[in-house]
Amino acid sequence: MTRYTKRALAITATAMMGLGLAACGGGGGDAASDGELTSGPITIWYSNNQQEVAWGEAMVEAWNADNLDQEVTAQEIPAGTSSEEVIAAAITAGNAPCIVMNTAPVAVPQFEEMGGLVPLDTFEDGVEYVESRSGDVAEQYKSADGQYYQLPWKSNPVVLYYNKDMFEEAGLDPENPALGTQDELLETSRTLVESGAAEYAMWPSPAGEFFQSWFDFYPFYAAATGGTQLVEEGESTFTSEEGIAVAEMWRTMYEEGLSSQEAYTGDSFVDKKAAIAISGPWAIPVYGDQVNWGTVPVPGLEEGTETSTFSDAKNMAIYSACDNKQTAWDLMKFATSEEQDGALLEATGQMPIRQDLTGTYPEYFEANPAYVEFADQAERAVEVPNVPNSVEIWQTFRDAWGASVIFGNETIEDAFNSAAEEINSLASE
Amino acid sequence: MTTSSTVGKRRDPGASPGSAPRRRKNLLGRQPLGLAFSAPYILFILAVLAYPLGYAVYISFHDFFFTAPGVAVERPFVGLENYIEVLSDPDVGRSFVNIGIFLIINVPLTVALSLILANALNRVTRLRTFFRVSYYVPYVTASVAVVGVWLFLFSQNGLVNSLLGSIAPDPSWLVNSTLAMPTVALYVTWKQLGFFILLYLAALQNIPEELYESAAVDGAGKFRQFWNITVPGVRSASVLVTLLATITGANLFTEPYLLTGGGGPDGASTSPVFLMYQEGILQGNPDTAAALGVVLVLGVLVIALIQRRIVGGKDD
Numbered sequence: 053m054t055r056y057t058k059r060a061l062a063i064t065a066t067a068m069m070g071l072g073l074a075a076c077g078g079g080g081g082d083a084a085s086d087g088e089l090t091s092g093p094i095t096i097w098y099s100n101n102q103q104e105v106a107w108g109e110a111m112v113e114a115w116n117a118d119n120l121d122q123e124v125t126a127q128e129i130p131a132g133t134s135s136e137e138v139i140a141a142a143i144t145a146g147n148a149p150c151i152v153m154n155t156a157p158v159a160v161p162q163f164e165e166m167g168g169l170v171p172l173d174t175f176e177d178g179v180e181y182v183e184s185r186s187g188d189v190a191e192q193y194k195s196a197d198g199q200y201y202q203l204p205w206k207s208n209p210v211v212l213y214y215n216k217d218m219f220e221e222a223g224l225d226p227e228n229p230a231l232g233t234q235d236e237l238l239e240t241s242r243t244l245v246e247s248g249a250a251e252y253a254m255w256p257s258p259a260g261e262f263f264q265s266w267f268d269f270y271p272f273y274a275a276a277t278g279g280t281q282l283v284e285e286g287e288s289t290f291t292s293e294e295g296i297a298v299a300e301m302w303r304t305m306y307e308e309g310l311s312s313q314e315a316y317t318g319d320s321f322v323d324k325k326a327a328i329a330i331s332g333p334w335a336i337p338v339y340g341d342q343v344n345w346g347t348v349p350v351p352g353l354e355e356g357t358e359t360s361t362f363s364d365a366k367n368m369a370i371y372s373a374c375d376n377k378q379t380a381w382d383l384m385k386f387a388t389s390e391e392q393d394g395a396l397l398e399a400t401g402q403m404p405i406r407q408d409l410t411g412t413y414p415e416y417f418e419a420n421p422a423y424v425e426f427a428d429q430a431e432r433a434v435e436v437p438n439v440p441n442s443v444e445i446w447q448t449f450r451d452a453w454g455a456s457v458i459f460g461n462e463t464i465e466d467a468f469n470s471a472a473e474e475i476n477s478l479a480s481e
Numbered sequence: 482m483t484t485s486s487t488v489g490k491r492r493d494p495g496a497s498p499g500s501a502p503r504r505r506k507n508l509l510g511r512q513p514l515g516l517a518f519s520a521p522y523i524l525f526i527l528a529v530l531a532y533p534l535g536y537a538v539y540i541s542f543h544d545f546f547f548t549a550p551g552v553a554v555e556r557p558f559v560g561l562e563n564y565i566e567v568l569s570d571p572d573v574g575r576s577f578v579n580i581g582i583f584l585i586i587n588v589p590l591t592v593a594l595s596l597i598l599a600n601a602l603n604r605v606t607r608l609r610t611f612f613r614v615s616y617y618v619p620y621v622t623a624s625v626a627v628v629g630v631w632l633f634l635f636s637q638n639g640l641v642n643s644l645l646g647s648i649a650p651d652p653s654w655l656v657n658s659t660l661a662m663p664t665v666a667l668y669v670t671w672k673q674l675g676f677f678i679l680l681y682l683a684a685l686q687n688i689p690e691e692l693y694e695s696a697a698v699d700g701a702g703k704f705r706q707f708w709n710i711t712v713p714g715v716r717s718a719s720v721l722v723t724l725l726a727t728i729t730g731a732n733l734f735t736e737p738y739l740l741t742g743g744g745g746p747d748g749a750s751t752s753p754v755f756l757m758y759q760e761g762i763l764q765g766n767p768d769t770a771a772a773l774g775v776v777l778v779l780g781v782l783v784i785a786l787i788q789r790r791i792v793g794g795k796d797d
Contacts (some may be wrong), residue, residue: 137762145551162765167552258656259742262763313656315742317632342613372549444764451748459658480738 059071089175092376093123094150094383099135099366100128101334107399108153111387122379129154136162136443143168143371150374151384155202155367157193158263158436158443163369165440170370171199173278175381179479185388187407190279193367194436201369203384204405206396208332208364209429210271212237212351215250216344218327222249231328231348231353234272234301241310253310255326258458262446265438265453267330271362272298274434275352279360283445286479288472291411291465292447299464303457313458321345332364333401347425363404363433368414401429442477448474524648541771563772573773576744576751577780583752584730584784586666591726592719595674599681600711613682617675624672628739631668648763655741658749663734665750673729677722685711716792723792731781736760744764753777 079192098108107126112126129152133140136159142148143166163169172178179200183190186204193204216226222244226324230236241253257270269290276294283289305311316437321329322342329335330350352359368387370380386392393404394413401423403409409427410417417424436442448471456467490610509516541563542558602612610645619627634640642649650657654664688710696706712719733750733752737744744751753773 061584140547140762140765143549144547148549165765166547167549167554195789210775257742258745260748261743311653312637313746314636317629317631441764447759447764454745455747459656461658462748 074254080221084476089378090376091122091379093125094374094376094379096151097127097129097149098153103400107396110395115266115383115386124383127179138389139163140166142328146373148371148373149382150376151368151370153205153368155369156204157365157367157438158446159429160202160369161195161438161440161442164195169201170372170374170377171201172203173199174466180384186405189405196440201386202367203369204365205367205388206365206402206404207430207433208331209361209403209426209433210267210330210364211331211347211349211361211429213331213335213339213345213347215321215324215327216346218244218249222247226346229348231351234298235351237351238304240302241305242308245310250327252326254305254328255312255316256330257315259311259315259456260450262443263449265450266362266364266445267422268302269298271350271452273332274361275350275359279432279434281434281437282449283439283479291472292469294353295468296464299468302459303464306458307460315359317451321377323340331402333423336401336422349429351374358432360374360432361429363435365435404427432437440481443477445475448478506646527554537771537774540768541775543768544701545768547767555664563768566769567772569777572748572751573753575748576753576756579750580731580733580752582662583666583733584727585661585728587670588723588726590670592722594626594670594679595722596681599678599685600676600707603685614677619672620665624739625734627672631740634662642739654673656746658746661741661746661750665740667735668740669730680718680722681715684715686715709732720789720792721789727785727788728781731777
């Protein structure tokens with residue numbers, strides 16, 4: 053969709069290229085989902101994260117050793133602007149693999165509408181397996197039709213990482229930082245910036261992408277409300293007192309220069325441009341020894357409450373183009389068995405979405421105490437709402453957030469009320 | 482076709498009117514072999530450009546979404562519903578205003594700078610290759626890489642603001658609602674300049690040196706020579722540069738996506754194609770994205786025709 057030449061013909065040709073963006077797919081072809089549950093060779097995709105690739109290779113090798121007639125061919129998810137775009141294109145083209153071990157919950161309603169996913173309820177033990185492994189958390193992953201189109205796999209509950217050296221430089225207690233409530237966070241941020249210890253207190257991305265609100269508004273909103281989702285029972289919830297309070301806290305952060313309106317191209321926490329970061333357990337090996345860091349839960353509005361946070365989960369799903377769906381389901385159960393979940397935890401530090409994590413893997417958490425915080429948060433992690441038009445809903449919210457909170461061009465109340473109205477309409481479609 | 486049949490008669494005077502060979506010649510033209518040579522490109526155009534265009538127009542008039550092969554869904558005809566939705570969306574209106582600002586800055590600047598620099602490069606005798614390569618490098622470098630440099634230059638604490646000191650804009654360039662789009666326009670002008678300089682350099686080779694010598698003898702200075710000989714001499718290149726700059730500008734996507742963090746601040750640098758990407762690819766609404774695409778195509782077509790009338794002059 054870019055350029056072309058030569059007068060009118062060229063203009064039309066360029067137009068065609070522009071339109072190609074919207075026209076790059078279609079229907080036709082054979083039915084992919086025939087309802088038969090056969091076994092045989094399958095293909096799967098997993099994330100290109102280095103640790104996950106290592107885990108995935110070992111898992112597939114273990115499976116293939118015992119299942120010669122159901123060989124699994126695995127590859128990293130093909131490169132694209134995002135995994136979701138690649139998967140959507142593969143669904144449309146009819147060449148999606150049997151399993152994608154990197155399925156974002158926000159994309160599930162769209163993939164479901166495209167007819168690209170197989171409900172796990174299709175399998176005799178499907179629902180029972182999902183619910184017995186994940187417990188009550190599984191409910192968040194149930195689709196509007198009451199079926200599971202995704203197996204909750206692993207979460208990355210986000211917490212606040214803080215730079216102990218910067219806190220010390222600002223005269224703050226690095227071992228017991230005053231980050232217990234959102235008001236305390238604001239005060240601590242002021243101290244950090246005014247003392248010159250940090251250029252900015254927090255530097256979440258101010259970009260307009262739909263998912264950016266998962267790393268500024270949503271964790272704080274989950275913490276403030278005890279785990280309320282953005283949309284519940286088809287109605288948006290963020291115009292509540294807590295939602296406005298969280299937005300006002302962030303507005304103050306931007307207004308007083310405690311957070312930056314500009315995007316940072318590197319990692320502001322590693323580069324010591326910001327004193328506090330909002331990340332999941334995946335960041336532990338990244339920050340490593342580069343920063344003298346500590347973690348605290350995302351604060352709520354009041355002290356002493358057991359807070360929730362955003363889950364940042366990635367799940368497994370079976371795609372309708374799969375010929376051998378029974379093998380796909382059996383592999384999914386194998387890959388999420390207690391043994392493989394333990395191996396995943398060991399290799400990546402990401403939290404398998406299964407009940408009683410610390411009780412199931414006591415040795416791991418004893419050897420890696422930094423991860424206990426995340427295991428605790430995982431039990432109360434809040435997912436994005438599993439509703440129609442999920443991506444559009446988040447984009448609508450992000451636009452309102454950008455206009456009112458980051459850039460202050462609208463009042464928070466006006467922007468939120470108008471976004472809520474639009475989101476209610478989208479959720480009810 | 483008249484010529485073709487005349488030729489046919491001369492070559493085969495005995496053939497009766499309407500005979501098979503003559504009909505074939507009429508159908509295939511004077512040079513049937515030419516069709517064979519151009520067939521691959523025609524097929525390419527049909528498959529890669531014409532079919533998607535037709536399909537996009539079809540999509541824009543239906544309630545359409547992508548599905549897996551074999552999934553039976555209804556995609557009813559909705560008339561102008563998608564167009565009404567697009568045209569009543571304030572974000573779309575904003576994106577067209579943004580792209581208008583972009584074109585007003587980018588196109589004249591591109592034409593003027595590339596013509597002046599091409600003229601200068603044409604007269605440089607030392608380090609000519611070095612200069613030509615220097616201007617061309619940004620054009621062939623991936624935007625993703627170059628954007629990083631511009632972010633460094635134009636950020637709050639970047640080099641440009643450091644040089645400007647107290648007169649640096651606040652908010653800074655890329656997060657300033659007024660300055661974001663002009664900054665994007667400057668970036669695109671700089672990045673694509675090398676390509677347009679090459680077009681002008683090629684056109685400059687067609688201007689006879691004698692014209693400059695005669696003008697010099699008649700007492701014309703350098704500026705007069707440039708204005709009265711060079712500018713009219715490269716008019717056809719100017720038409721092409723204007724057209725290309727407009728078309729590429731109207732299809733702006735990468736820069737708002739990368740440089741201003743997704744059309745920021747608060748939509749001040751959103752472009753229609755960026756909205757098409759959001760709607761069609763991210764949000765799974767190809768019908769409204771296609772309608773927006775058709776509106777954009779028509780808009781570009783009108784602008785380009787106006788430009789051709791203004792810049793093209795009588796001889797084009």
